[in-house]
Amino acid sequence: MDDDQLNKFKTIGAAHFPGALAGNVAAIEAIVAPWSGDAAGHRLADLRQLAPIISQGVCNNIAQNLIGPARAVRAVLFDKTAKHNWSLAWHQDRTIAVRKPIRLPGFSTWTIKQGIHHVEPPFGLLAGMATLRIHLDQVNLDNGPLDIAAGSHLLGLIPEPEIAKVVGMSTIRRCIAQAGDVWAYSTPILHASAASIKPRTRRVLQIDYCAEELPSPLQWLAV
Template sequence: MNYINNKIELEKNGYSVLADLYSDSEVSQILDCIENNEQSGNSFMKTKDLFAIRQLIKNVPDLTSLLFNKKLIELLSDLSESQYFLTKAIYFDKPSESNWFVAYHQDLSISVDRKADLENYSNWTFKKGQYGVQPPIEILKDTITIRIHLDKTDKNNGALKVIPKSHLNGIVRVDTKDWNIENEFVCEVEKGGAMLMKPLTLHASNRTINGKKRRVIHLEFNKHNLTEPLAWLEHYGIKTST
């Protein structure tokens, strides 16, 4: 496989969609691995509208070999010549009866191991036992998000909507509406496919209205070390072959 066109589209538009990253069998193995794992502790969140697992690799380590198949490794290799590593892994299950929606926003926070008073690190949070912070913009610009879809996802069950090229405008104050909703694009993804995204791309999702699930594994990759004494809360190297 060659993913150079996806790289070009990601850099130009702030997103790209691809199919067949995982076979139906691989998707089933991933779901079985998650469902058979003990689900307790701060990293697990469950409501009627959402089930999520934060620090997914730490909490479900057997997923590593299933997620990093040959195609994902080739994709990461094609996306960048730099040595990227995994900095965030979350599992989202948007149940079929969910009425949960997310308004337009950018992903401006990273997860770190501690709090420190540092220049260009702002908007600190502390949720579910972990620190979040908005890092220097260069780190956000160089983040690559890969959303692995474990169900077919379209506009009726919460596919992400994006504003193409909005990542080129830096950090946007969403309340100013300094962007054009008419350019909105719905990223429909097949089961086993993936959506690539820049975190500065404005994105949103609607409520589920067709009674179908939307299970997604959200992975973020970066190549930068943080300003000491900060370190990424999650930091997993990527092997170069399966």
């Protein structure tokens, strides 16, 4: 990683790593094949199969350079196709995946998504996280790339009624990619994704990384 990429992550909130996993696409495709095409998004409850990809090597190095001694704590496979040509409105990612729902101060809004317990942690924890998006297919302007509001990760927790105003005042960056590219963004950055104009398979394996432990007895889903 060069200084320019680190600076972009800190200031813009996102950095592009072209071809970082170009040699690993086939291996990742084989692992996620059972979930490809069956839904817009599939949350992975067991990350052990992905450990050689996300907990070692390039991805781990990127995360460590961005936020310190990080480890993978959540994985979601997004699959945008002609059948599931979905869109996402502007939002911040505000939840983490945990093993069990244990009520602690500062952790609120408990939900269950695809059988996995999620909770909103104190914002300071989210602010120190990084999200890596591993692209398994080409993403260009006509098949729903991720859009980010540059610098919005520095604004704290943004109330829902203020999101449109913040987006309107921000520079919007479109995260174009080739298969094997990695995009990293600060987890709480405002982001969105439009439906594809020309629908085709657009698979992205998204991994959240964090350098902090959760307060005991709460545990990350990935241990």
